Amino acid sequence: MDTINISRHISGQFNEDLETVINHVMSMGGLVEKQLQDSITAMIEADEDLAKEVLKNDYKINEFEVYIDEECSRIIAKRQPAAGDLRLIMAIIKTITDLERIGDEAEKIANVAQESFSKEQRDLLLNLENLGNSVLKMLQKTLDAFTRMDFDAAMKVHQRDSKIDREYEALMRQLMTYMMEDPRSIPQIMSVIWSARALERIGDRCQNICEYIMYFVKGKVFRHTSPEDMKNV
Amino acid sequence: MDTINISRHISGQFNEDLETVINHVMSMGGLVEKQLQDSITAMIEADEDLAKEVLKNDYKINEFEVYIDEECSRIIAKRQPAAGDLRLIMAIIKTITDLERIGDEAEKIANVAQESFSKEQRDLLLNLENLGNSVLKMLQKTLDAFTRMDFDAAMKVHQRDSKIDREYEALMRQLMTYMMEDPRSIPQIMSVIWSARALERIGDRCQNICEYIMYFVKGKVFRHTSPEDMKNV
Numbered sequence: 001m002d003t004i005n006i007s008r009h010i011s012g013q014f015n016e017d018l019e020t021v022i023n024h025v026m027s028m029g030g031l032v033e034k035q036l037q038d039s040i041t042a043m044i045e046a047d048e049d050l051a052k053e054v055l056k057n058d059y060k061i062n063e064f065e066v067y068i069d070e071e072c073s074r075i076i077a078k079r080q081p082a083a084g085d086l087r088l089i090m091a092i093i094k095t096i097t098d099l100e101r102i103g104d105e106a107e108k109i110a111n112v113a114q115e116s117f118s119k120e121q122r123d124l125l126l127n128l129e130n131l132g133n134s135v136l137k138m139l140q141k142t143l144d145a146f147t148r149m150d151f152d153a154a155m156k157v158h159q160r161d162s163k164i165d166r167e168y169e170a171l172m173r174q175l176m177t178y179m180m181e182d183p184r185s186i187p188q189i190m191s192v193i194w195s196a197r198a199l200e201r202i203g204d205r206c207q208n209i210c211e212y213i214m215y216f217v218k219g220k221v222f223r224h225t226s227p228e229d230m231k232n233v
Numbered sequence: 234m235d236t237i238n239i240s241r242h243i244s245g246q247f248n249e250d251l252e253t254v255i256n257h258v259m260s261m262g263g264l265v266e267k268q269l270q271d272s273i274t275a276m277i278e279a280d281e282d283l284a285k286e287v288l289k290n291d292y293k294i295n296e297f298e299v300y301i302d303e304e305c306s307r308i309i310a311k312r313q314p315a316a317g318d319l320r321l322i323m324a325i326i327k328t329i330t331d332l333e334r335i336g337d338e339a340e341k342i343a344n345v346a347q348e349s350f351s352k353e354q355r356d357l358l359l360n361l362e363n364l365g366n367s368v369l370k371m372l373q374k375t376l377d378a379f380t381r382m383d384f385d386a387a388m389k390v391h392q393r394d395s396k397i398d399r400e401y402e403a404l405m406r407q408l409m410t411y412m413m414e415d416p417r418s419i420p421q422i423m424s425v426i427w428s429a430r431a432l433e434r435i436g437d438r439c440q441n442i443c444e445y446i447m448y449f450v451k452g453k454v455f456r457h458t459s460p461e462d463m464k465n466v
Contacts, residue, residue, distance in 0.1 A: 062457040069454070073319055080313040086306055090326070097327065176423060180416045186409055197430075221302070224295040 017079065018088065021071045025092055025099075028064035029143040032099050035061065035106040036139060036202065040132035042113040043125055043195065054110035061103035065096050087219060088149075091212040095146065098205040102139065105198040105205075112191045121188045127174060128195055131167045135199045135206075138164060142206040145213055154213040155230055157206065164203040171196050250312060251321065254304045258325055258332075261297035262376040265332050265339070268294065269372060269435065272342040273365035276358055276428065279346070287343035294336035298329050320452060321382075324445040328379065331438040335372065338431040338438075345428045354421045360407060361428055364400050368432045368439075371397060375439040378446055387446040390439065397436040404429050 035054055042051035072089050075081065081089060117125065138160055145153035172193070179189050214222045214230075222230060268287055275284035305322050308314065314322060350358065371393055378386035405426070412422050447455045 059457070066454045066456065069323075073323060076309060077315045077319055082310045086310055090302075090306060093323070093326070094330065097330070176419055179412065180419050183413045183416045186413050190409060221299045223299065224292070 017075050018085070021068060021075065021089075021092060024064065024068050024071065025096060026143070026147060028061065028068065028096060028099055029146065031057075031061055031064065032103050032106070033136070033139055033143065035103055036109075036136055039106040039109040039113065040128070040136065042110055043132070044129050046113070046117075046122060046125075048114055051110040051113040055107060058103055058107050061100055065100040068096050069093065084216075084219070087216050091216040094212045095209050098208045102202050102205050105202050108198045109195045112195045115188070115191055117188055121185060124175070124178065124185075124189060124192050125195075127171055128192065128199070131164070131171055131196060131199050134164050134167055135202050138203055138206045142209050145210060149213060149217060151214055151217040154210040154217075158210040158214075158230070161203045161207045164200065168196060168200040168203075250308050251318070254301060254308065254322075254325060257297065257301050257304065258329060259376070259380060261294065261301065261329060261332055262379065264290075264294055264297065265336050266369070266372055266376065268336055268339040269342075269369055272339040272346065273361070273369065275343055275346040276365070277362050279350075279355060279358075281347055284343040284346040288340060291336055291340050294333055298333040301329050302326065317449075317452070320449050324449040327445045328442050331441045335435050335438050338435050341431045342428050345424045348421070348424055350421055354418060357408070357411065357418075357422060357425050358428075360404055361425065361432070364397070364404055364429060364432050367397050367400055368435050371436055371439045375442050378443060382446060382450060384447055384450040387443040387450075391443040391447075394436045394440045397433065401429060401433040401436075 035057060038050050039054045041047060042054060072093050075089060076086070079085070138157060141153070141157045141160070144150075145157055175189050175193055175196070179186050208223075211222045214220075268290060271283050272287045274280060275287060305326050308322060309319070312318070371390060374386070374390045374393070377383075378390055408422050408426055408429070412419050441456075444455045447453075
């Protein structure tokens with residue numbers, strides 16, 4: 001993630017400023033990806049130390065968000081960008097908000113990973129592994145599409161969210177069945193449910209970022225467009 | 234909500250453009266408030282028609298978001314604002330994202346309001362009334378603080394979120410107890426839990442908007458600041 005290939009979109013004078021800020025977004029993205037990966041591992045492997053590390057590192061993501069936000073404002077004030085350049089900055093400002101919130105969701109998962117579960121209940125956490133891996137892959141592909149500002153890749157990732165929604169629904173049905181069979185385990189299973197929900201929301205946030213990429217490339221808002229209409233652009 | 238009082242923050246030439254966009258944000262806010270009010274009423278009074286109307290009207294909020302976003306880009310490109318003016322536009326761009334998502338949460342509540350509950354289960358929905366009213370009041374106060382770009386009001390509303398979190402936690406414990414006592418009702422109670430969660434998230438989003446207001450007024454980011462530090466500005 002240390003190279004960028006969007007120079008063709010950028011008019012001359014902005015190059016340096018924009019490349020710097022985009023590199024910061026990528027570093028932030030890499031950190032968010034690591035936090036998500038670690039929170040899932042902490043959950044699956046009952047690794048309390050790793051969970052603590054995720055909680056300890058969240059401030060770095062917050063700092064990135066504040067810093068990049070200020071960088072973008074500085075660029076707007078100094079460079080007075082128009083059209084494509086401005087669209088890129090808008091896409092960045094919105095993307096970092098979603099990245100920061102993905103970091104918050106990873107924090108929630110790390111919190112659950114610190115709770116005490118019985119051996120039997122811990123098995124339930126394993127159910128999160130598939131969903132966690134799918135969401136992690138979606139985040140990686142989102143960051144990759146961002147790096148290349150690739151419309152087609154963003155659209156493909158965007159559509160991937162329905163797969164995650166299906167996995168989430170299946171897991172939720174399974175967890176509800178567990179609760180009905182063993183009501184005493186409800187508090188613990190609710191913790192698993194909150195983690196599943198956090199993962200599902202990360203999928204939604206990846207989808208948001210893909211919409212910003214698509215908006216940047218085509219200069220058209222895709223936020224409230226159906227998948228069919230997206231293809232006809 | 235048809236008057237604004239932030240002209241003292243705005244340098245001459247931007248006045249007209251900015252007033253127009255701020256009036257649009259307020260209209261959008263009023264619509265979001267109505268959608269939330271209607272979704273809560275639909276839930277409490279089991280009013281399916283009203284729930285359908287909420288679902289039907291969501292597109293209007295989406296249209297507002299897209300339109301105001303474009304308006305803000307146009308102002309930046311045309312007026313090349315700096316400092317306070319730019320901060321205001323940034324605050325607006327972020328505010329409408331949260332308003333739109335509050336609309337989405339209202340949609341979720343309206344969806345639950347359409348589900349069929351037995352008489353007994355319907356009583357459970359009444360538990361949402363207090364939380365719903367608190368959140369609605371918080372949204373109203375947030376929009377009011379936005380209208381006046383009032384730092385102190387925004388800080389006060391921001392702190393109100395902990396009250397909502399407490400109400401939410403209490404409701405959640407109550408709902409978990411119900412589930413443990415009557416496991417057959419779990420699927421319906423989960424629907425109530427999702428609605429409670431949607432309300433709690435609306436509180437978080439109001440908190441976000443308050444942070445943008447505070448950022449605009451003081452030129453300082455409050456997003457990751459503790460309540461104690463907020464007072465010392």
